[in-house]
Amino acid sequence: MFKFAFYCKKMITKKHLQILGKAEELFATRGYEGTTVRDIADAAGVNLAMISYYFGSKEKLLEALFKERMSATKQRIETVVKNDTLSPFQKMEIMIDQYIDRVSEKQTFYKVMLCAQVINKNTVVLKLLKELKLVYATLIREVIEEGQQTKVFKNDVDVVMLLTTMTGTVTNMLINKDYYREFNDQRKISNTAFEEQLKSNLKKHLKQIFKVILGYES
Amino acid sequence: MFKFAFYCKKMITKKHLQILGKAEELFATRGYEGTTVRDIADAAGVNLAMISYYFGSKEKLLEALFKERMSATKQRIETVVKNDTLSPFQKMEIMIDQYIDRVSEKQTFYKVMLCAQVINKNTVVLKLLKELKLVYATLIREVIEEGQQTKVFKNDVDVVMLLTTMTGTVTNMLINKDYYREFNDQRKISNTAFEEQLKSNLKKHLKQIFKVILGYES
DNA sequence: AATAATTAATTAAACATTTGTTTGATAAAT
DNA sequence: ATTTATCAAACAAATGTTTAATTAATTATT
Secondary structure: OOHHHHHHHOOOOHHHHHHHHHHHHHHHOOOOOOOOHHHHHHHHHOHOOOOHHHHHHHHHHHHHHHHHHHHHHHHHHHHHOOOOOOOOOHHHHHHHHHHHHHHHOOOOHHHHHHHHHOOOOOHHHHHHHHHHHHHHHHHHHHHHHHHHHHHOOOOOEEEHHHHHHHHHHHHHHHHHHHHHHOOOOOOOOOOHHHHHHHHHHHHHHHHHHHHHHHHOOO | OOOOOHOOOOOOOOOHHHHHHHHHHHHHHHHOOOOOOHHHHHHHHHHHHHHHHHOHHHHHHHHHHHHHHHOHHHHHHHHHHHOOOOOOHHHHHHHHHHHHHHHOOOOOHHHHHHHHOOOOHHHHHHHHHHHHHHHHHHHHHHHHHHHOOOOOOOOOOOOOHHHHHHHHHHHHHHHHHHHHHHHOOOOOOHHHHHHHHHHHHHHHHHHHHHHHOOOOOO
């Protein structure tokens, strides 16, 4: 007899995504260990046993979250890098814009990701993180080498250092957002207006830095 | 009768520091919630009950750790900023060097701190973090304004953005260190040599960035 | 189309561990 | 003689996971 469940064992339904979304929020505010499966079940409005039923275990739920959220990332970068109509310069700027928009859009997950990079335990999550970093660095190196050949970029560029400044600045801003707002006294403007302002500032800031490190003229 | 314990209730003995050190290591690798008081007691080689006896509770131990590690930070920055023999330019460069050396020296704690900034719960820790950030930003702004008056620095400098790039790059490198080493194929050199190399690279990198953002000429 | 058969979804309760903390007794230090 | 430090044991509460029963949904058969 044909077993549908066998072939689609890892199929993600809407209910899966609903639970993952609530779990993500809790992980971001309380941490993985600080969140109980009862918390997740309550937040998602499902019975406690459904977590094990849907994901197998709390740990596999975490893995599922990372797989889900990181699934399209690689393709997104590749689309830019492999686009022949774009110059290396354009590719770098688009990459900065894309990254900032992405983090802004998926703030909760990037908080979870940040902690996961420090508190490393789950091998599946570690593998996903490592792979993503390697893909990122390799693709960006391609772009930089392309720019170096056309004499647009400097010859000695520390790729990972540059990427670390980009990801570090953006993820750290995620943490310091409130202080940024308070310090610059932007408490009066609306939340959405502030978010847009911040994104704009970050993009300008990082592009200025990239310009210097890569050595191109605008 | 004279009560020594009353006046020195919060006195930190060598045993306190020993336990704090082991707890710090565990928090950095497993997270606060992921670490049990039994783990800490075992690692420190003391009886389980001693943790409560010395610190009152697991949470107060965390607070004690933050208080201990952050105690001298404010003074360290102030010493540089209030030093009249240094130019604003020199102050900024010293601050970068100091920060990188400090994070490199206390890597474990900065990992704990990074997670604590995301997973905020303990009010004492939150207050310490907030105060430190405000002190930092305020002092740096003083230096920048000093440099602006003598026309050494540009007039429109986003202080918190600049600080975010510094702390973000350094703390993110803490997380990406292994990838950095692997990607640049520096696996052959010794650990200490790599650490020194990395510190040197970070300092050079951030000074270059600061130079552009602040607009001074070297 | 109606009904039986089968699979999937949901639930409350129970399970065995693990958790942070406390106790009360004993040893060490003052 | 009094305080301080240390310990094994016990405590209740919380934890992730499983069970067994029930309901809902789907598929197969008449």
